[in-house]
Amino acid sequence: MKPMLQTLTLPDTADAIAQGAAILRRGGLLALPTETVYGLAGDACNDHAVAGIFAAKGRPSFNPLIVHLAALEQVPDYADLTPLARQLATAFWPGPLTLVLPLRAGSPLSPLVTAGLDSVAIRLPAHPTARELLTAFGGGIAAPSANPSGRISPVTARHVLDGLDGRIDAVIDADACNVGVESTILDARGDTPRLLREGGLAGETIEEALGTRLLPPETSGVTAPGQLASHYAPRGRVRLDVTKPDPAETYIGFGPTEGAALTLSASGDLTEAAANLFHILHKADAEAGPEGSIAFAPIPEIGLGRAINDRLRRAAAPR
Ligand code: TXA
Ligand code: MG
Known part of the structure; x- marks a missing residue:
């Protein structure tokens, strides 16, 4: 060091x-x-x-x-x-x-x-x-x-x-x-x-x-070498697509979400949700701590929702 x-x-x-x-x-x-x-x-x-x-x-x-x-x-x-x-x-x-x-x-x-x-x-x-x-x-x-x-x-x-x-x-x-x-x-x-x-x-x-379709990422192996499965990780556990959080979980909403402690975007706006994503992850990490769990409401897989879901899947990946 x-x-x-x-x-x-x-x-x-x-x-x-x-x-x-x-x-x-x-x-x-x-x-x-x-x-x-x-x-x-x-x-x-x-x-x-x-x-x-x-x-x-x-x-x-x-x-x-x-x-x-x-x-x-x-x-x-x-x-x-x-x-x-x-x-x-x-x-x-x-x-x-x-x-x-x-x-x-x-x-x-x-x-x-x-x-x-x-x-x-x-x-x-x-x-x-x-x-x-x-x-x-x-x-x-x-x-x-x-x-x-x-x-x-x-x-x-x-x-x-x-x-x-x-x-x-x-x-x-x-x-x-x-x-x-x-x-x-x-x-x-x-x-x-x-x-x-x-x-x-x-x-x-x-x-x-x-006016053309993008080719999908190569399925064999990792094409952008930094795209490792676990990344963007808070210290605690992360669960995705959650509609019924456990009471002890820090629950992050998107659009109208019952029981959410924090929200990516109350109005369900993906641009706003992307801008808030890492702010919320840092906040939720501080709130949940190393032993806690963070649960995310579902985010639609369209537009910027794809980038948000990509980051969340890596945040939730086994490490
Ligand atoms: O928004 C961003 O791109 C931010 C800001 C700071 O510009 N930078 C960023 O850098 O996200 P980094 O290092 O976290 O991610 C760079 C990604 C990595 O996944 C890396 O593998 C990929 O770019 N990359 C870099 N050079 C590459 C290359 N020649 N071929 C394929 N992937 C490459
Ligand atoms: Mg990076």
Whole structure:
């Protein structure tokens, strides 16, 4: 384990962004808000910084990282922008969409970022603070979600500190992540996009824009190597599709739900539910404790409901 660092909490100001960019330039680690979840950022071309990200999270080194960029024009420095990727980027960037592309031969990325694959995942985030930082820094930023590997994703600076205080140089305390679940990941290397991870951009929205169906995730094995069965896990037990909770359970509702202690969305709105998901999981975890149990009302398997159910299934998976 690395020696403990003093983790600074920076305000969301122009000064702090300059300070954050300086931390990245010297190979440090900075947690920053994006519109999906908080990212744990490091210079994607600096082996030491990227190794530090894996160490701080306790992340297995076979699980590659997403490279974040400020502008579409930077993509060819790292990857081949396929015609499909250009079309998707034009429609949805900046935003909660990550594209897996062929890694450019001679790319300056640390090989740790791609975990040795010949592809690289790239996204242009929409959060203004993330964009300002990316512009100030100038290069690619590797950023997984800023939580210890396998635990609940962070959507506030407080969540980041709860998991990583003393392991990173700084966190920027900015307005919360309004999408609330991680980006949708598509393999855009071929002619037809393949869905690798459900996320903050609904598959239906992508299909409508392209006028084609997304290919389903490859059924053999794990295609986005980080898609492990147990993930996003609170300490206690999690049960799904519950309509009759046990009295001792912390019950999370969706739409009108009798007996719910907390709700993802009282009106049954999936966008609101996605934005609330990790807030509620953190809260329910605190309330239920390590021995308790959290029960979720059913969430419809449409639109953003697919990403929500994906996260909940992993939160409930045996560990
Ligand atoms: O919204 C997000 O995507 C957030 C914010 C911070 O940008 N980031 C995020 O990163 O969720 P992370 O590391 O928690 O998840 C990245 C996922 C992992 O499942 C990883 O396996 C997959 O992306 N991935 C990265 N590079 C890949 C590649 N070349 N091929 C397939 N999957 C890849
Ligand atoms: Mg993650």
